Structure formats: structure tokens, C-alpha cells
Amino acid sequence: MSRQNDLFKKTVNQLLHNISLNMSLDDIIENDSAIAKQLEVSRSTARKTIEHLISLKVIIKQDSQRIIACLPTEQMYFDLQDVGPPKEEQVEKYFLDAILSGKIKPGDHFSELELARQSGCNTIAVREFLIRFSRFGLIEKEPRSQWQMKTFDRAFVDQLFEVRHLFEMHALSRFMSLDDHNPQWPKLQQLLDDHRTLKKHLATKFQDFSKLDQRFHDLLQAAYPNQFIHQFYEIISFVFHYHYQWDKGDERERNTVAINEHIEIISHMLLKDLMGATVSLERHLSTAKRSLLNTALYTKSSE
Amino acid sequence: MSRQNDLFKKTVNQLLHNISLNMSLDDIIENDSAIAKQLEVSRSTARKTIEHLISLKVIIKQDSQRIIACLPTEQMYFDLQDVGPPKEEQVEKYFLDAILSGKIKPGDHFSELELARQSGCNTIAVREFLIRFSRFGLIEKEPRSQWQMKTFDRAFVDQLFEVRHLFEMHALSRFMSLDDHNPQWPKLQQLLDDHRTLKKHLATKFQDFSKLDQRFHDLLQAAYPNQFIHQFYEIISFVFHYHYQWDKGDERERNTVAINEHIEIISHMLLKDLMGATVSLERHLSTAKRSLLNTALYTKSSE
DNA sequence: TAATTGATTTTTAATAATAAAAAACATATA
């Protein structure tokens, strides 16, 4: 068996849909370059699609023009139920589920084949995902397609926060050195307002906090973007996402604390009070670390 | 065609070698588990190897024992000339060569297939290498197996050194906080001595400096190892290696300057003079940055 | 002669196939 012609099928469905929406009997369809562009595929695929519609008699050729002969019916559409999401995402989803649900525990070994079978993908897709994922430092390759889930231990958290601390403090001091007319300042003010708004509706919308959190950290970095720091933050945010997945219990309290800490930091920043902001950030980081450690330890003991 | 039985051939050669070295006619060979262990292969492979030697009449079976019937001759060995190094390394070597020699220039696009053909590997090996390599931030994946070599520009160097600066200063201050009895101190003293020794023979041995450089930075980190920082240093050392490959011209002067800077830093450290060490390290980092920028710019303009 | 169409070639993505190598199992021998 060779690859599936999903793109072709999807394109056929798309074109049928477009016709039934926008066209009527005897309309002339556009040239195939235009259609290709519209459907965002190559002309070859567009062409094959049109030919398919000709074979379905939806389109007929008349003196070198192609016109609509009959409007699409339900049965003409391909059933794309089984196509599913890209393999890529499929492995990712399965794998993250597996570690989040504890199916794969820290220290465990697992094989590519195993994962491929369980996630319904081929081993290559799995392996490429794992190689990409390995940069997070949570898994390690071993000989013969074996991998090991590294232990998520105290040392890992310590190291993670050591770097995070360095980066955030650095980002803070750089931000504070921006001159008064820099457009980042009004953005920071806006962010503070948004924090206050959310704080009022925290009872119901406490889950919206993660977006604010993201915005805050992005804004801090935005003044002097750095790809290496950015890369590190991907790890951070994965690890947090990874851990708090389990532990939805005290999410609300956690967010309440964090939102107040953010407000404190931002307020100091807006007052150009570097010292105060530093102290607040320091506190914020240690809260975050403590909270992560709690979750991590809780998880470990519940195995 | 399916995979090559290189391991089998290699094992045959190994066993033939072992026999001609250690055994003589009519000796009894060990059981196959032992041989497998010796040759570091599975018993299946060991078995197949022994059977092959039986078919070559080097070994014959005699009442459930296997004895040496004749000693190996040259012709029995497999020719492993064409086996070559693992595909993995092959791609790596080719790819690094290509970027070092300027065949692939910053900003260039290249395809997996192209690289596979040129390096004599399959596309999968290539792709996996590229995925792994991409964590250095020097290449980026694009749709349809295309990749782009990112431009090695001023911004890249700035970002690299921004992080390096943070990490080295941090490492320095942590190191300085070690108590007097910590075993790292004598190591540092030793390193200083080695620097001084090398300095005397710098005229001839200036290339040995890179080892000292490595040792110095490793020692700084060793006090508090951190996998994220370590990961970053892999990028750093790759980038340096990558760039100085071109520019062997002033290697000697560069190393002379660097060795003096190291000596200065270490001396301050041993005197527990954090301030002095910091200043020296600051200078060392800016020399390194300037030097890298020179090389990078020189390269760019010579395209 | 510019734009469209038709045909061909190249490249890419995926599975299938095959053999190597490892592991598991069963048998035999001391």
C-alpha cells in the first residue's frame, strides 16, 4: 500500500462545497490555475479534482470551456471520517496523554514500535516526534529504538528554575531600562488593567489566567527577543502544562495567588521601581517553584 | 534490496581475528553464549557467525563439541571497505562540511533528498539528523522537506552572547561561593598551572588551547551542573567550531590572547576576588564576541 | 504572444517487503 490520497479527497469535497455554495447550472468554472490557488493546492491536484468532477458529470466540457452540468449531491462527497488529524499530532497527542495519565512514568522505558502501534502511526512518525521532543530533556534515546522517560525529580526542577530565575531577572532589568517613550510601557499598563479586570471576575474566569500569564512573560521578553531564551520558555511552558494537567484541584487558588503577584510586579515596574519589582518577581518565582514541586512530589508519591 | 548484514560480516572478521590470535589447531571453542558476550552481539548473530566458520571449515563439529580445524586465512575475511561509517555520522560529516565550505550558505534553501543523494544516505537518516540538528537554531524546517539555513547575523551573535554572558557570570558567582575545602579549588589551581605550562610552549602547541578552554568552562559549570545550561553550551561550542574552521589564520594570536585572559580570571578566582574575576571575565567575553563577529563578517563579505 | 491547457517529469510521503539481529522458547545432553 502506498500513501493515502487524502489531499485529493479533501480537495474534491472542498470544490463540491464551493460549487454548491456559489454557482448555479451552466455557469462556467474558472481556469485551473485560479482554482488551484483558491483551494490552496498545486495545479496538478486541482486538475485531478476537476477531472474527477467531470467523471461525476457535475462538470462537462463544452468547446474548451467547462460548465456546471448538475449541482453536487450528498453522495458525491468523500467520507473523510477515517482520515483524522495529521500523524504528527496524533503521536503527540497520544504520547502526551500517556505521560499525563501516568501510563508512561518517570524512569520507564518504551519502544518506538510500541508507541507507533498504540497511537496508530508508523514508526517513522513516532521516531521523528520523539527526536524533536527530546530537546525538552524529558526523554533520552537508548540503543535499538528504545527510549527512557527521565525522572522528573527535585534536581530537574531546581535546574529549570535556576535558569528561569536568571532569564526573568535579566528580562526585567532590561525592560526597566527602556526609555519612557517606548511603546512597551502602554502595553504593560494595558496588561495591568486586564489583570485587574480578570481579578474581579476570577470566581468564574480563573482559567483565563494562563493567557495573561503567557502575555506577561512574552511582554517581558518582547523588549529584547532572544531565540535561545525563547526556546527555553517552550520547555518551561511544556513542563508546567504537563504537570498541572493532573492537578486541577487547586488551580483556582494557584491562579489567585499568581494574579496578585503579577499585579504587584507590574505595578512596581510602572512606577519604575526596579528594586520593588525585583523583590516581587523573586517572590513570584519562588511561589511558582514551590507549587510545581508540590505537584511533582504529589504525583510521584501517588504512583 | 533490504538492509546490509554488516554486523554479521564484522562479527565474522572479529571472530576470525580472535581465533588466529588466541587459538591453535584442535582447540575447543567456547559455548556460543560466551562467544556472543565476547563479541558483544546477540547469541543469534554469534551463532550465525560460528555456522559460517563451520561452512568455511575453520571449525568442525565433533561429538557436540566444536574444534578448530584450520586456522583462518586472508581470503576468509570479508571486505568491509565499502561498509563505511554509520549513516548517522556520514550525513553529519557531509552536512557540516557543506556549511563549513560554504556550499550551503546562510539563507540558502536545501532539500532532504538533495542532501541524501550527495551524502549517500537515505532521506530518513538525513531528516533525523536535521531534526536533531535544528535544536542549534541554525536551520529551520519548511514545508515539503525543505530546510533553510538561517542567516548567521549580528542578531544571532548578540543573542548567543547575551545568554552566554548570563550563564558565565552566574557560574562564576556560584563557584566563588564554594567553601574553601571544596575539591573544585585544587582543580582550578591545577588548571591555572596547566595554562601557564601551555603558555610557555605556545609557539608550537597553540592548538592545545581548545582543550584547556573546554576544561575551564566545564570546571566553572561543574560546581552546579545544570542540564539546560549544558545544552546551551553545546550550541556555543558548535558555533565556535563552525566558524573558526574557516579562519585558521589568526588562531595563534587568538589563543594567546585567550590564554592570558583565562590566567587573569583564574588568578582572581583563586584569590577569592569576585570583583576582579568578574571584570576579567567580562573582558574575556567581549574579546570572544568581537572575535566571533569578525570571523562571521569576514565570511559574509567573502561570499 | 500571453495565458491556458494538456502531458511529462520530479519530488515527496507513505506503506510494503525483506533480511538482520535480538529475544523467546524448546529440546537435548551432561
Next chain:
DNA sequence: TATATGTTTTTTATTATTAAAAATCAATTA
């Protein structure tokens, strides 16, 4: 009955194959 040997099954790594999709080229028409 423990250990070594022989056999079978499973897993892994690599190439071949196939079709999708893109890109290129050639021809045709307006």
C-alpha cells in the same frame, strides 16, 4: 536439573515500491 544447543518468533533497520502532489515542459488557443 542446570546449562548449552537448536528452533522459532518478534522486533528492528533498511531499501524498494507506489501513488500523491508539485513542478516543469510543450502545445494550443484566443
